[in-house]
Each structure stands twice: as structure tokens, then as C-alpha cells.
Amino acid sequence: MDTLLYVENLVVSFDGFLALQHLNLIVEPGERVRLLVGPNGAGKTTLFDVLTGHVVPSAGRVLFRNSVSLVGPGPDTIAGLGVMRKFQTPSVFPGHTVWENMVLSVGEKRFASAFAARDRASHRDAVASALEQVGLLPLAGAPAGRLSHGQKQWLELAMLLVQAPTLLLLDEPVAGMTRPEKEKTAELIEAIVEHTASHVMLIEHDMEFVRRIARRGHRVTVLHEGSVLAEGPLEQVQADPRVIEAYLGRGTLRRAPVSA
Amino acid sequence: MTRRDADLIALGVFGAIFLVGLPLANGLGLVSDYYLNLFGKYLALAILALGMDLVWGYAGILSLCQAIFFGIGAYSIGMFMMLEGAGRGIYGERVPDFMVWNQINQLPLFWKPYEHFVFALASSLLLPAALALGIGLVTFRRRLRGTYFAILTQAIAFAAWLILNRNEMKLGGTNGLTDFKSLLGFSLSDPRTLRVLYLATATLLVLAFLGSRWLVRSKTGLILKAVRDNERRLEFLGYHGASYKMFVFAVSAALAGLAGLLYAPQVGIITPSQVGVLPSLEAVIWVAFGGRGTLWGAVLGAISVNWLRSVLTATYPSLWPIILGGLFAGVILLFPEGLVGLARRLWALASCRRALAPTAVSGAPVEERTG
Numbered sequence: 282m283d284t285l286l287y288v289e290n291l292v293v294s295f296d297g298f299l300a301l302q303h304l305n306l307i308v309e310p311g312e313r314v315r316l317l318v319g320p321n322g323a324g325k326t327t328l329f330d331v332l333t334g335h336v337v338p339s340a341g342r343v344l345f346r347n348s349v350s351l352v353g354p355g356p357d358t359i360a361g362l363g364v365m366r367k368f369q370t371p372s373v374f375p376g377h378t379v380w381e382n383m384v385l386s387v388g389e390k391r392f393a394s395a396f397a398a399r400d401r402a403s404h405r406d407a408v409a410s411a412l413e414q415v416g417l418l419p420l421a422g423a424p425a426g427r428l429s430h431g432q433k434q435w436l437e438l439a440m441l442l443v444q445a446p447t448l449l450l451l452d453e454p455v456a457g458m459t460r461p462e463k464e465k466t467a468e469l470i471e472a473i474v475e476h477t478a479s480h481v482m483l484i485e486h487d488m489e490f491v492r493r494i495a496r497r498g499h500r501v502t503v504l505h506e507g508s509v510l511a512e513g514p515l516e517q518v519q520a521d522p523r524v525i526e527a528y529l530g531r532g533t534l535r536r537a538p539v540s541a
Numbered sequence: 542m543t544r545r546d547a548d549l550i551a552l553g554v555f556g557a558i559f560l561v562g563l564p565l566a567n568g569l570g571l572v573s574d575y576y577l578n579l580f581g582k583y584l585a586l587a588i589l590a591l592g593m594d595l596v597w598g599y600a601g602i603l604s605l606c607q608a609i610f611f612g613i614g615a616y617s618i619g620m621f622m623m624l625e626g627a628g629r630g631i632y633g634e635r636v637p638d639f640m641v642w643n644q645i646n647q648l649p650l651f652w653k654p655y656e657h658f659v660f661a662l663a664s665s666l667l668l669p670a671a672l673a674l675g676i677g678l679v680t681f682r683r684r685l686r687g688t689y690f691a692i693l694t695q696a697i698a699f700a701a702w703l704i705l706n707r708n709e710m711k712l713g714g715t716n717g718l719t720d721f722k723s724l725l726g727f728s729l730s731d732p733r734t735l736r737v738l739y740l741a742t743a744t745l746l747v748l749a750f751l752g753s754r755w756l757v758r759s760k761t762g763l764i765l766k767a768v769r770d771n772e773r774r775l776e777f778l779g780y781h782g783a784s785y786k787m788f789v790f791a792v793s794a795a796l797a798g799l800a801g802l803l804y805a806p807q808v809g810i811i812t813p814s815q816v817g818v819l820p821s822l823e824a825v826i827w828v829a830f831g832g833r834g835t836l837w838g839a840v841l842g843a844i845s846v847n848w849l850r851s852v853l854t855a856t857y858p859s860l861w862p863i864i865l866g867g868l869f870a871g872v873i874l875l876f877p878e879g880l881v882g883l884a885r886r887l888w889a890l891a892s893c894r895r896a897l898a899p900t901a902v903s904g905a906p907v908e909e910r911t912g
Contacts, residue, residue: 333777360779372774374767381763388760390779392788440778 284347285310285480286332286448291341293327293507300327301338302507308482313474316495316515317484319504320528325484326369328504329450333366334359345448361390363447367454369484371433375426379417379436382425383408386440411443415469431462438469442477449473451483455490467493491515503527551837552750559584559743564736574732578807579851580844581739584746585803586824587843590831591746591753592796593824594839599757600789601769602686605821606676606694609701610669610794612816614801617668619718619811620652621661622729626722638720639713649711658725665802666795673794677787684783686772695818702817717812724806735807742803746840749796753836756792765789766834826869832879841880 286308293301301324308315317325330336331343334356343351351359360366374382387404388394412418415435420428425436434454441449454470455463467490473479485491495501495515503511503518505527511518518524563580566572589611596602623637634641636648654660676697680690708714727734756762764785767775772782805811814820824843831842846868854861876883 335777355781356776357779357781360777366777368774368777372771372777374770374774376766376770377763384760385763385767385775386778390781392781392784444779 283310284308284344285312286482287342287344287347288328289342289344291328291331291338291343293324293331293336293338299507300324301331301341304328304341304504304508306502306509308480312480312500314470314481314483314494314497314499316491316499316501317482317504318486318488318491318501319510322506323504324507325504326452327507329366329452329482329484332359332448332450333364357390363445364450365441365444365446365448366450367434367437367441367452369452369456371430371437373425373428373433373436373440375424377425378422379412379425379428380408380421382436382440383412383421383443386443407443411439414442414472415439416465431458431466434458434462434466435469438466442473442479445477446479449479449481451481453484453486455485455487463487463490466490470494548754548837552747555840556747560740560747563743564740567736574735577739578735581735581742581807582804583844583847584739584742585800585807586827586847587800587840588742588746588749588803589797589800589824590827590839590843591749591836592793592800594828594833594836595753595756595765595796596789596793597825598828598834598839599762599769600765600786602786602790603688603691603825604694604790604793605691605818605825606698606701607793607797607824608816608818608820609698610673610797611801611804611820612701612705612811612813613669613672614665614798615805615811615815616712616718616801617655617661617665617798618724618802619721619805620655620712621658622721622724622806623718624648624652624656625724625726626720629722637713637718639716639718640711643708643711645711652711662802665798667798669794669798670791673790674787677783677790681783681786681790695821698816698818698821702813705813705816713812715813717810717814718805719810719812721806721809729806729809738803738807742807745799745803749799750836750840753796757836761785761788823865826865828879830868830872830879832881832883835879835881838879838881845880 284307286306288304288306291301291304291306292299304324306328317328319325327336331338332351334351334354338352341352345351345362345364349362351362351364354362374385377385384404387407409418409421412421415438417428417432417436417439420432425433428436438451438454451470455466458466470481470483471494473481483494485494491501492515498514500513501515501518502509503521503524505523510527511521511524559580563572563577567574567577589607592610593604593607596604596607627637628635634646636645640646640648655664676694680686680693685693704710705712705717706715712718721729723729724734724738727737729735757765764775764780767780768782768785776782801811823846827842827846828839829842830838830846831840832838846865850861850865853864872879876886878885
């Protein structure tokens, strides 16, 4: 079977605490959006850490596009493969202008090649259109540190979009946003799905936002205590008694904690 | 006036003063040979400061071993000059005088290549760069950074100082290398030779400045500042941060070596005391005083602090360390962006008075940009 992402039996241990326990996950090539939900500490961000080479799992396999292992290479190499990540708290270069943030995102990243050019016309167009898309073009000359929280989130998104990632990992893209900002972000993500070839994997706590994104029948994966609890369309997952228990019954029906 | 224009005008003024004005005044007898030589030393140290600024001010890597690189440059050219002068010393031996005192009659093997000027040149520029690459390889690639890197480099500087102090190193021990007679046949006691050395130093400083300016304005410069501000984001964008850090560290080391190369013949002596922990820290203070992360800050900081040092050590020699420490503390507390930051702030205030145009981004919190 063809897979975009194949995660098998993934185990991540932090000093004995199992952040991921035998997690299995498959994203098919035809899937454009995959939503990851789950209570705090379910291992969602840890999964992203593994996918981007930030954390090395103690066991398990991660294959990107059938054959490329994502276990072993560092974050820079994995980013070079087209797996890009937006962090939970906006992560941009505050001392650089918005435009410079974008310039850093396009073009060659390898040391020898990055040395050469600064302003290529094709890059200029790509940067301008990505900024246009997120509505930051008028602020291109402003230092990124002066942007509002939501604007920083969009800038970071534009920095990834301009590189046309194969797999875009979004960690809580609407955290801390106002309602209109959330709406705009949802539109942005829908535009990504419609107009680009990028696959989006999205962690979100905001259920309203999840419903908004998942309404087109995208699959939702529920993580709980480091493994997959349920998977499927949103309605099906929401009706799953195990999911209800995991969300509502925490503390009362909780399984015995993993010994440290 | 844009910042770019201001930069080039400043460079023009700088060149007019140090490349034309000072030598001309010296030729007319208005500035003594002693002062010209003194400024030659400051300008050499400004090249060291430029390197310090590139690695610390721009890339945020606090290297506390820049004086080693400086020392390699100075000792390299020093060895060449010692060998050129060998045979003309008080003992008339074929080896430098200090070796005669230490009963070394045979020139040590590692001294041999320093008979050649080209080798000494290469050694003073490339050896520091290679050493920096080596240090970078074992630190940056293992993600050793921040304070840990600073402490490690300080330990290396201390070790280098200890080693150089030993007579067994055959580099003159605590006395270092001194009593240079000539450089490429030109007597170092001739003021004309020193004038040429001054001009060479001033020219190379301008070239080093232009090169550094090009670097920090290039895409690589953007990447270096990104390493300083958010290395994690940079790596997740696909950059191998360690490569860029090694590169800028090597460039800074080569600049420090160049500074040492120009320093030794003008000052006439190089000792281990210029290669240890303290001189490395002093370079940090020059850059902080002048304005970290601005090339002008590095140059002005090095010249002004060293000038102040010359003036004050002549009158109150024992007070100098206290004054230097006070300067550093004062800069950190009162104007953390240094002289250049202070000048910019005053300039902004002045232009604000002239045209009350709001420049803040609409809807965004207005805060002073730092760094």
C-alpha cells in the first residue's frame, strides 16, 4: 500500500515516562488533512517532535513517502525533505523584518549555496505572493517582533508555505487567537488544501476549529496517553465511548499511571 | 538619509581621518611618529574587534578565546621576524637570542618554515581559522552553546596562556618574542617602516570592514542573525546551524590572526599576557562599549577604549582595570546598545523633533527594537 506517512510501533521515553506508547498511524497519499486531537499530555506534540527529527524514539519506524525514514536525520535534513513544522508558540525571527523572515525561508539552505544570492526575482515573487496570501504584505518592512500574536502565527505559516512543503505540520495554529483571527486562519488552511499540493497535519484543542476544518470529512485521530485511541470522521470519533471517557472521565476512570 | 548612506559617509569620514589625515599630519610634523604608531596599534585591534563582533554581535556566539587567534597571528609574524634578525643579535648566533639563553643551539623543527614570509602569513591567517573550525566541530555539532561554549573557550584560552608561558615551548616563555630588528629587510627602528605599517593596517581595517559589511548584509548575514535570535526555527527551516556557526567563528579567528599579524611588528613585542583570558575578555568589552551587532560599534569601541587605556595608564596605571570594569558595567546598565546605539537614539530623537511622523506598525505594540 502507498503511504504518505507510515508510523509503526513508535515508543518515546523521557526518563522512563512513556510519552508515546506503541503508536501506529498511517496517512494515505490521497489524504489532504489529518487532525490530531487529544487531552493534554496525549503525545501529540511529541509525535511532531519525532516526525521532524527533534526527538529520537526509543523504538518504532517512521517512513515518509513509503521509503524515507524520518528516524535518524536531524531537523534540517527532514525540513529539506519537505516536512515542515509550525510551532505551538509562534516562532519567527523577531529582529528581522517580515520580508527578511521570508527571504530566510526560500531558496537554498545548504551552506555553500546559501552563500550566493540574496534577491532572486523568482524568490521575490514567491515571497510577495505568500505574504499576500496571509495578508502581511503591507507589513513587509516591519520587524517581525512588532507583529501581533496572530500576525506572527500567519508569518510563520507563510514562511512554511513559501517552501511548498509536502507535509505541513501545524501545532495548534489558532492558539491564543481572537475569533476573527481564527476564522481567517481556517480560511487560510482551506486555501492551502484547495490551491497547493501540501498535506496538512494539524493538532488542535479548539473543538470549534476542529469541527470547522473536519467538516469536509477529513479524518480525525484521537491520541490518548501516547497511543491512538480512535480514528475516523469527526462524528464517528465523537460518538466513540472510549473517546468520551478519555475526555470526560479523566481522573475517575483513568487507567493506572505508567510507573516512572 | 538612509542608514546605508550614513554608513558610507561614516566610512568616508573614517578613511579621510585615518588613511589620509593622520599620515598627512604626521608628514607635516603635527602628529609625532609615536602617536601614529599608537594609532596603528589601535587600528590593528579594531580588526580583532570586528571579528569579535561578527561572531558575538551578529551570530550571538560568545567566544572567549579570540586572543588565542590574535596570538597565533602575532607569534607567527614574530617568529618570522626573529629568524630574519637571527645572527644580528648580541650573541651573533644563528638562532634567536632567547634560545641562546636557554641553551638551544639548534633551531627547533617547527620554527624552520617560519623563515619564509609566505608561510608566516598563511600561518597567521589560516591556522587561527583552522583551530576555530576544530573547536567548532567538537562544540557546535554537539549542540554545545551559550554559556557552556563561553566557558569552554575561556578554559581553552587559559590553557593556551599556561602552555605559552613554559620555556619548553621554545616560544620565549613569559618574555614572549621581542627585539624584532626588521621586517622583509626594512628596519623597524626606521619611522618610515612604521608609517608603511600604519598605512597597511588602516587599509586592511577598511577592507576588513567592507568585507564584514558585505557579509552581514548578505543572506548569510541574515542567517547568522537568525542563529543568534532563534536557532531552532532556523534548523526547522532546513538550515544546518552548526555549519554557519563554524564559518563565522573561522572568519572571526582569521580576522583576529590578521590583527595579531599587524600588531606584533608595530608594537615590537608579543607575550603570553596578550594571549590569555583577560585580553579575550577585553575584546568583548570593546565591542559592548562601541555597540554590539554594529560594525561601527566594534571599530569605535576598540579605538576609543584603547585610546582611553593609553591616556589613563600613563597617569593612573593601577586604576585601569577598575575603570575598564566600570565602563563595562556602565554600558550594560545605562546604554546596552553601546556608543552606536546611543548615537542612533540621539539621532532618532533629533529627527523626531523635526518631523513628528509616527513610524509604528498600526495595531501592533510599540517596543524598542533590541539587538
